Amino acid sequence: MEVCMDLKTFCLAMFIAAAFDSWPNLAKPLGIKPGVVAFVVIVFALVVLAIMAFKDITEIRTISAKAFAVLIVFSIANGLAIYLFTEKVADKNVQTGTFLVTVFVLQVVFAPVIDWLITGVRLNSYQFIGLGLAMSTIWFLSQRQQ
Numbered sequence: 001m002e003v004c005m006d007l008k009t010f011c012l013a014m015f016i017a018a019a020f021d022s023w024p025n026l027a028k029p030l031g032i033k034p035g036v037v038a039f040v041v042i043v044f045a046l047v048v049l050a051i052m053a054f055k056d057i058t059e060i061r062t063i064s065a066k067a068f069a070v071l072i073v074f075s076i077a078n079g080l081a082i083y084l085f086t087e088k089v090a091d092k093n094v095q096t097g098t099f100l101v102t103v104f105v106l107q108v109v110f111a112p113v114i115d116w117l118i119t120g121v122r123l124n125s126y127q128f129i130g131l132g133l134a135m136s137t138i139w140f141l142s143q144r145q146q
């Protein structure tokens with residue numbers, strides 16, 4: 001069986017997951033309004049992104065108008081998703097950890113499906129089994145304890 005990523009890539013994935021999982025857990029304990037959390041995270045993420053991707057950003061004029069329009073539409077959707085995500089993780093009636101896992105596991109489910117729809121990359125049998133396990137994870141997490 002062919003492995004899809006090396007150790008370095010896996011470690012990078014661990015860092016990304018930890019970074020993505022860390023800030024959503026701050027809103028409740030610090031008593032910060034969700035909109036403030038989302039705004040601060042996005043602004044400072046933008047600063048880091050601008051520094052890290054400066055060379056790529058300078059080539060923005062090479063993007064076609066159609067591609068740029070698609071990016072704008074999906075960026076608007078992402079901004080809305082980040083706001084709604086932050087609202088929910090700050091909600092005292094929502095278990096933050098369970099909500100985070102649900103969102104992130106759903107990303108695991110959507111990523112290959114969207115990849116297939118856009119690029120035509122087909123899933124193999126192991127990946128289909130993985131999607132089934134991911135969906136069962138969501139089901140188990142959504143159950144209330146008696």
